[in-house]
Amino acid sequence: MALFYEAQVGAVRLYEAQRLRLGADGLISDITLYVRPLPALTLLMARLGPDLARRNGQPGLARLIPLASGAMHSMAATGERRTMPRVAPR
Template identity: 75%
Template sequence: MDAVAVWRAAGESRDAARAVTALSADVTLISPITERFTFRGREQVGTLLEVALAEIDGVTYTDQAGDGPLVALFYEARIGAARIFEAQRLRLDGEGLITEITLYVRPLPALTLLMNRLGPELARRNGQPGLARVVPIAGGVLHAMAESGERRIMPRVAPRP
């Protein structure tokens, strides 16, 4: 099995179960949102993939670099009305399965929107319904700040022709 090809096809077809087949049993996924936690093992990563692929639309992988034990993938998609771009650093084990995934997301408003969409469902699945109600409030403040910066502040400091 070509785990990277399976991973790509599964992401584009929103098939979390298929994506899990490309993972080693001890896979680690490093969150793009915070350094405070990682997802460990197929079950935790599979849960994240189910939640994420339900929210992210139109994943289209555009580039791939590397073909050995380290591969970088890049995709474009949408989350709601926002465009989202993600880079994925994949480390493969000796059997060719994905053993580590590090995610990088831009722009910042898309990342904060992603946090708001995924956070409540992940909290519910972790048995924390109270936290599921708090995440959108805290995340909403971060998203409003990021969105305001993206639309109103940063265009003012962009290079002038």
């Protein structure tokens, strides 16, 4: 089974597909998420990651996630805006 949706994270449009695998009992046994573009994923991680880490009893990780995801978001957003247009087919 698959689900698809679109959302907005800040000023970035996010597209997601979810692949759901059902067990013999008919309940969801596995979920795989596919998110694009990469800057949307890194921004989502920066916004949701710290809260999820705190909920799982990992306050140190909650403090680290904004730093790591902020750096990844900066690289992904720069690549999306500046690098990829230069290598696009002409």
